[in-house]
Each structure stands twice: as C-alpha cells, then as structure tokens.
Amino acid sequence: NAGVTQTPKFQVLKTGQSMTLQCAQDMNHEYMSWYRQDPGMGLRLIHYSVGAGITDQGEVPNGYNVSRSTTEDFPLRLLSAAPSQTSVYFCASSWRNNQPQHFGDGTRLSIL
C-alpha cells in the first residue's frame, strides 16, 4: 500500500531556481490537494484538483503552478523560488469530497 507518495523528501534551492515537487497516489482518488505548513499557521491550501484536467487555486497560490493530466499524479511547480516559500509541503488525496484526506509524508523545502 503506497498511498500518497511525495518526492523529494528534502530539497534546498537557491532564490530564483525552479523545481517541481512530485505527488502520486495509487488509490484512484479523484480529489488531490497541495498544502504548505509553516510554524504557527497550520496548513494552508495552495492548489487543489477535483479530477484529471481540473485544477483551481486555494488560499495561497501565488508563485506555484499545478497540472493534473492523470488521476494519479499532481505535481506542484515553483516558478522562481523565493525565501518566503521555505516550508513543508504536503500533498493529500481523497476518494470523495466527504471523505478524510490521505496525506503524503511531506517535502521539506529550504530556499536560500
């Protein structure tokens, strides 16, 4: 049971670099989301998707892009990394909209 798999687990970037955080789930879940977790602020929704080909912005979308070409994959792209994007990023998925989300193990990202 792989569940929700995030790669990489750790990453250090320089300001201005771009990168993609990968998220894959093997549960055939329609709903997928990306969050960032910062100390004292809980989790904040970046982007979400209700199915392949459908994405939308959450609370804090600026500086991030997503796509959902397949049900399984939901990558998050940082376009031009900034120190303010230093955070722990979690990907989550759920089968239906009234079901709990399954979370990946997170990606710890530092921007220097």
Place this chain on the structure above:
Amino acid sequence: ELKVEQNPLFLSMQEGKNYTIYCNYSTTSDRLYWYRQDPGKSLESLFVLLSNGAVKQEGRLMASLDTKARLSTLHITAAVHDLSATYFCAVDPRPPLNQFYFGTGTSLTVIP
C-alpha cells in the same frame, strides 16, 4: 476571510486527566475533520463530522460538531502519553470543491 481558530494552542496535561480542545470557524460549514500529527510526521485522519450534532468516539478521544455555533470540540478522557501530538481541525465550507481550511493546531503534551 474565513478563519478557523483552535484553542488552546498549547496544552500540557497530566496523565489521567480530562480536557477539551475547541475549534471555532467563521463561515457556514456542516463538515469538519480532525487530524493528528506527530512531530516530523504526516497527518493522520481521526474523525469526520458531517452534520450538526454529529458525535464520533475512538478510544479516549471524542469529537462533536455544533454547526449553529460553528464549533467543534475534541474531548480527551483520561489522557495517556501516547496522545501527545498536534491536533488540527479543518472545515470544508464549499463542498464538493474539497477546499479545506485548517486551524493553527493544538500541541498536546501529556506528562506522566
């Protein structure tokens, strides 16, 4: 702006004692979720509350939802050390979009 507030933010309690964590939210929602996070780990689903008056119990934890008061509680009975973790509530105010808004979390430490 939608707000989800938890209190207390930090809770230190002795084993065997009872306590309640509160989750208030600022918008209409009849769906509320509770999650647990151990230090450095991912989030694990505890409860899904889908209607006014819903009550769920698992072991020493019991969650309830009052949608009219926009309040959910997580009650801990006879705390044990294994319950030490951070607890988050999350609301889903616009189903079926799956836009979750998380509280800031309550960090619980149970002292022997």
